[in-house]
Amino acid sequence: MPTEILMPALSPTMEEGTLAKWLVKEGDTVASGDVMCEIETDKATMEFEAVDEGVIGKILIAEGTEGVKVNTAIAVLLEEGESAGDIAEASPPKAEASSKVAPAEASDATAPAKGHGRGETDATPEPTPAAGNKSDGNRLFASPLARRIAAQKGLDLTQVKGSGPHGRIVKADVEGLEKSEATPAQATKSDTPNAVSAAASMPAGASSDTIAKMYADREYEEITLNGMRKTIAARLTEAKQTVPHFYLRRDIQLDALMAFRAQLNKQLEPRGVKLSVNDFIIKACALALQQVPDANAVWAGDKVFKLKPSDVAVAVAIEGGLFTPVLKDAEMKSLSALSAEMKDLAARARDRKLAPHEYQGGSFAISNLGMFGIDNFDAVINPPHGAILAVGAGTKKPVVGADGALGIATVMSVTLSVDHRVIDGALGAELLNAIKDNLEAPMTMLA
Template sequence: MTEITPITLPKWGLEMSEGTVTNWHLAEGDTAEKGVDLVDVETDKIVNAVELEQGGTLRRILVPEGETVPVGTLIAVMADPAIDDAAVEVFISDFKPVDASFDPSEDSAPETKAQAAPEPQAAPEPAQNVKATPLARRAAEAGGVDLAGVKGSGRGNKVMKDDVAQAAAGGSAPSPEDLRAENAGVHASPIARKFANETGIALKGMTGTGRKDRISLQDVQDAAIDAGLWSRPAPVGRGPVVAADGPASAGAEQPFTGMRKSIVKALTASKQTIPHFYTTVDIEMDALMDLRRGINDAGDEGAAKVSVNDFLLKACGLALEAHPAVNVHVTETGVTSFDRADIAMAVAIDAGLITPVMRNVANRGLRDIAADSKDLATRARERGLTADDLKGGTFTLSNLGMFGVRTFDAIINPPQAAILAVGGPRREPREIDGEVGFVTVISATLSADHRAVDGAVAAQFLATLRTLIETPMKLVS
């Protein structure tokens, strides 16, 4: 190789302006083949790995882990070992950053991977060709798991972190339901079993250190750490002893992550610039719960279970089709309407909140919605979403019912015009055929942008939504 090849910070999506280097997979002087992950880059929404398109030698790392730089910044240099260090340094000093101000496309996106390295002399290891998320690759490396033998459960059979966990625990990856059933029969403490089910650890065959060899939480946490699936939180120090009336000891300020900075920026701007108003309705849920139970009981083994949230997504999609004035984007210059409902669903992850988009919801069946929503939520928690998964939502659904929240007011996700906040179910008395009975009720609150959505439109949307949910056969297609 007679050329020196720059590696610049990639641009994934129109809104990306910077990224944080989170993990270098190679060190200076390492030679790697095509398809090897070079570095993980965290944006405000996702973590993606920059892969080598051709083999080469990493000569310089210019951006250390943890540093945030603009798109197009030179982060590394690939060059043949025969090229002397002086030539590499001259190349670095003369390098002009890529102009990332244009709208990227597949034909015009800036180069982000090694292009001028020679063809590899040996075939890559099988695991290097396996599609896997960055977290799955790190978990496999930490747990000594060969990715080539792991069956992927993600979109396009991509290997997820949970797949690696199950492979590390022994054999093929059972479904979450099968894992819970297997773990239920193992001698373990309830909190250890709950942690194992949440992290994807199989308890069978694990040696317990608790009383009468019971598996403890510590045992499961140690197994998760060994598999690279969990890290123990740093202990919170009490600080120096002070008088009872003295001030509390402050810890060191933790800088916002790229994702949290994006959340801060977007939601601050939303509350400061968008005239929010809120409308709430109570919706009876018993008929929907009965229908959901029947659908899931009648489903084939292995079919995706339909959740309440899947019904809510479908209902929102149909309500948006009936009231297109709510299915819009709003800017300072006007309103843009859409011909279908692409609904962003809020997913809580350890780094904050992320909203992958479910496409064309109104025209899809409940089982299809269930499978897609499960896949999107899993990949969101695995940090395995792509930029396309986050583009173009026309409306957002935020459901906190599973946390016991009764009602809340959500902040609009600009440029969308509305977001629906759903609370948890509760039992309330109602008059039924002249007698008092109890029904299951949820509260749904629509936050709307008053620049585009009037109060009457919001009320009509919620009325349609309530009718669809209370007569749920309308949602079955």
């Protein structure tokens, strides 16, 4: 029976995506690892590879189609001996178009197990065929490539649990098995948290039709929300509704840092390296998380996870939204290494080419609007992070020195937004003070 190729879940929170571009056409032969199409998620455009071999019998979803639900059939793959005439016998599509699925039904419509491809997450398993993977008692569902590998290894395919659509056995199911290992696998629950649906996260309020009536006599442009904007709206609404924020503020004098930065940049100029103030802020926060380890933590529902490395996320503005790429093990990296990595992540974020593991995770985030002339602001925590530092512009201000004399200094205002479930007031103050001390004595960050 022809095999449906399903819309994959390319990240743990992906519920739907845009089929941006087909790189194959009907009648093309594909092998495992061949790139078939490009799929745009709420965060990035990613390539979708085949995990099996066969012929593209029919393309079901045209390129450019938005709102394609995860696990919706997007194409049909013909195996050896099958033709386009067999497609009518294939199973009906897994899910309707997103506009046709009621919110209460959406979770059921997207529940089947893994689709055909790489990068998908394990959703709730769909009922699989009885022992031997025979859905009709007579036929074993396995791809030609999987059959050949099994024959070479002497595997009994009736004892292998398939991970493809309808329990079909594919290359990945048999590739690493030896004869003694080919026993029925036990279905396991995914450890990937279920994504909160955008519909369920939306705040109660007036509908767009109601709002439109309010502005019926005014000129306006209606802008349809893309996936990224919907995700940002849902996550930040959730954050402000569920995370008990409190805010700590400090002024940080930057004169020593600016002088030290100028000295370092002069020495690094032959290597083409130019450090920014933001690079120093990243390093200062990473070290502060090590100096105050109890604050290097995230909220995990019914417990707190205390992290050992300093994985620091940095907000990057892009057209239509923002990314928060994560610099992992930032406390271990030099300023020049952090600078190069941040430039690379920011450039690929603007091109929407980041992989999910590059913008997920971390315990702490930085949002710097100083470059836009903002003096100070309060940032919203990005769950499950324990805190986020809002950074304002460094400006010349009058200050009173330790000797009581009035002087002028470059002062930067910062605000630490803290999740009170993870970090208490005194601990948050200790963390912010450590960040301040690191920035005001920048040479110590190289020790």
